[in-house]
Amino acid sequence: MQSKYLETFLAVARTLNFGQAARELNYSQSTVSEHVRLVELELGVRLFERLGRKIFLTSQGESLVGLGARLLQAEDEVRQAFCGKETLEGMIRLGASESLCAFWLPPLLKEYRALYPQVQLYLKVGHCSDFGQWLQQNLVDVAFGFQDEAGQPQLRQETLFQGKTVLVAEPQHPLAKLQVVETQQLAGQTFIFSEGHSGYPAEMKELLAQAKAPVATFWEFERLEAIKQCVKNGLGLSLLPEIVVAEELERGTLVRLPWDSSSISVVAQMVLHREKWLSPPLAALEKLVKGSLNP
Numbered sequence: 197m198q199s200k201y202l203e204t205f206l207a208v209a210r211t212l213n214f215g216q217a218a219r220e221l222n223y224s225q226s227t228v229s230e231h232v233r234l235v236e237l238e239l240g241v242r243l244f245e246r247l248g249r250k251i252f253l254t255s256q257g258e259s260l261v262g263l264g265a266r267l268l269q270a271e272d273e274v275r276q277a278f279c280g281k282e283t284l285e286g287m288i289r290l291g292a293s294e295s296l297c298a299f300w301l302p303p304l305l306k307e308y309r310a311l312y313p314q315v316q317l318y319l320k321v322g323h324c325s326d327f328g329q330w331l332q333q334n335l336v337d338v339a340f341g342f343q344d345e346a347g348q349p350q351l352r353q354e355t356l357f358q359g360k361t362v363l364v365a366e367p368q369h370p371l372a373k374l375q376v377v378e379t380q381q382l383a384g385q386t387f388i389f390s391e392g393h394s395g396y397p398a399e400m401k402e403l404l405a406q407a408k409a410p411v412a413t414f415w416e417f418e419r420l421e422a423i424k425q426c427v428k429n430g431l432g433l434s435l436l437p438e439i440v441v442a443e444e445l446e447r448g449t450l451v452r453l454p455w456d457s458s459s460i461s462v463v464a465q466m467v468l469h470r471e472k473w474l475s476p477p478l479a480a481l482e483k484l485v486k487g488s489l490n491p
Contacts, residue, residue, distance in 0.1 A: 197238055199271060202264045204231035205243065209261050210289075210318070210335075212251055220318070235260075265334045272475060286477045287316040291327050291336035294390075294420045295440045296464060300356070301340060308484055315477040324395055331469045337478050339467045342395045342437075350471070354486065356464035360438045361396050363453040364445070366430045377455040383409040386432035388423050389416055399460045400435045424450070437462045 207217035208228060218225040236243050243257035253261070272286060292301055297319065305317060322330070324341035328348055331339055345351045363377075371377050371385075382404060389397040404411060415432060417423050420440060427434050428449055435457065444450040466485055468474075474482065 197235060199268060201231045201235050202268060204228055205235050205257075206261065206264055206268070208232060208244070208251075209253055209257060210320070212253075214251070262334050269473060269475070273473060284312045284477050284480060285314040286475055287318065288338065288475075288477050288481060289318045289320065289336045291320045291322055291330050291339035291341070293324050293341045294321050295342070295437055296340045297321055298420065299439050300464065304485065304488060308481060311484070312477060312480060315480075323390070327467060331467060331472070334469075334472075337468070337472065337475075338481065340464065341467065342462050342464055343467075344463065345465065345467050350469060351467055352470050353465040353467045354482075354489070356466055356485070356489065359462045359464070361435050361457045361460045361462060362438045362441060362445070363433060363435050363455045363457055364427055364441055364450045365433050365453055366428055367448060367451045369430065369433075369451070369453075371433075371453050372451045375454060377453050379403065379407040379455070380409050382407075382411065382433070382455070384412050386412045387414050388426050388432040388434045389414060390418070390420065390423060396435060396437070396460050396462055403460070435460065 204217065204221060204223070204227075207221055208214055211217050211220070214225050214228050214232075217223075218228045221228065223231075232243060239256070239260075241256040242254050243260060244251045245254055246252075290301075301319075305319075308315070309317070320330070320336055324343035327336070327339035327341050327343060328345055328351060330336045331351060340356070345353050365372055371381065374381075387400070389400075401414070415426070417426070420436075423434050423436070424441065424444060426432060428444075433453070441450055445452055466482070468482070472478075
């Protein structure tokens with residue numbers, strides 16, 4: 197099986213979109229379809245199925261994702277060991293939370309691209325609770341999020357920074373007029389969080405439960421911007437990292453409620469699998485990250 201066919205399959209498996217994979221690989225869509233067809237023909241299986249206008253991996257396709265990635269990784273390792281190139285080339289697949297994608301990661305990636313323009317960077321935005329599984333399934337090479345993975349011995353993590361959380365509301369919210377907001381006064385409120393069952397949203401829910409302050413309802417949204425827009429329109433309160441609402445607080449479109457959130461902080465982590473081979477591009481990224489933490 198030719199490596200380029202396998203690379204094409206992995207691009208389609210990652211994007212679940214033949215057109216997007218074609219743009220990433222600089223192929224025509226017909227070429228991408230042909231590469232996938234040749235892989236299916238050689239293996240004698242169906243790798244994708246189409247339901248309406250969407251495509252999904254079959255069970256055989258899901259199996260090939262991990263095997264194919266390891267095969268290409270081994271091939272890249274051999275090439276790096278013997279070709280002796282000084283210019284870094286290759287690909288890094290990053291998983292990251294939306295918050296870090298918007299407010300922390302871009303300057304780092306800009307610096308990395310300036311240093312290593314031949315390395316392709318693919319970014320997969322997701323929930324922090326998924327990153328451990330993504331790393332174990334080799335769907336990403338490194339992840340940046342707020343989940344503490346210390347309990348998973350197969351993963352290693354590097355702390356990026358620790359930040360504060362703030363409880364925010366629209367400026368006209370009745371609680372914004374108080375000098376101090378006690379936890380019990382949050383009873384009956386609607387809270388809007390990001391999807392997921394860990395990190396600071398889970399800590400907030402636990403704190404409310406301990407204070408016996410039942411809320412009206414919890415709403416969960418996938419997108420950070422959707423959460424902020426709902427709060428701005430008076431649909432509820434939200435606890436968010438201070439870094440992601442700093443602009444709104446400065447403009448006055450959101451206000452910080454006078455509630456003590458010091459017990460709930462966010463700790464950003466870089467996470468890798470302990471058995472992951474550090475290709476030269478990935479090793480260079482880790483070195484850059486650590487250098488930014490200890491200038």
